[in-house]
Each structure stands twice: as structure tokens, then as C-alpha cells.
Amino acid sequence: MREIQFVYGTSSGPGGQHVNKVATKATLRFDLFNASTLTQTQKYRIATVLATRINKVGILRVTSSKHRSQRANKDIVVERFAELIRQALKRVPKRKKTKVPRSSKRKRLESKKRRGEAKRGRGKIPPELE
DSSP: OOSSSEEEEEOOSSTTTHHHSSSSSSEEESTTTTTTSOHHHHHHHHHHTTTGGTTTTOEEEEEEOSSSSSHHEEEEEEEEHHHHHHHHHOOOOOOOOOOOOOOHHHHHHHHHHHHHHHHHHTSOOOOOOO
């Protein structure tokens, strides 16, 4: 797959002085626009769902510097990338419109009436009732 490329660099994660010397941060770059494994529809769907993660050239970047080893960070990046693509391509079922049940309307109106009665009962007492 030429679309996926791994780049490594120094990370700011755990490791003390070690992080300044060793390239443990893993970055996965995926060239979405030139991906031969995806259809145009899939590319469009990924581009719209992950628009904030894709740059103008069509590169999707996923980065990890959580662990001290390059291998562990690479594994996390691959897993995160796969999950992002899976979620982007997942079909969201259309919402079916439903009516509000009569019983719910009735209960709501009854509770409003009760609340109104309680508030009305808090009013000033007429002088003849005192």
C-alpha cells in the first residue's frame, strides 16, 4: 500500500532524557485522494466525516507518542486509523418520524394542570377567609 506511510520523530511523552534521543513518536499518513483501495463514494464519505483531520492535499494524519517504544506507538496508530476509517464508513440509519403517543400528551397536560393548581393555591388569601 503506497497510500499509507509511517513517519517517526522525537516525542514529548514519557521517557525522560530518552525522548530527546530516540524517535518513538509514530505518525501514520494516509493519502486519501490517491487511495486505490477505496471507491469515490467511500473517499467522499471519509473526507466529509473526517474533514477536520484531513489537510488540503488529502492527507489524513494519525499520531501517537503515548508509549516509550516506537513499535507500541505504531500499533496504536494503526488501530486508531482502522477505527477512524471504520467509523467514517459506517452507515447511519435514517431517523423514522414517530408521533407522540396520546397517553404522553395526556400525562403532560395533567401534570401542567396540577402544577398550575399548586401555584394558584399560593396566591393571596382573601380577607373574608382569614
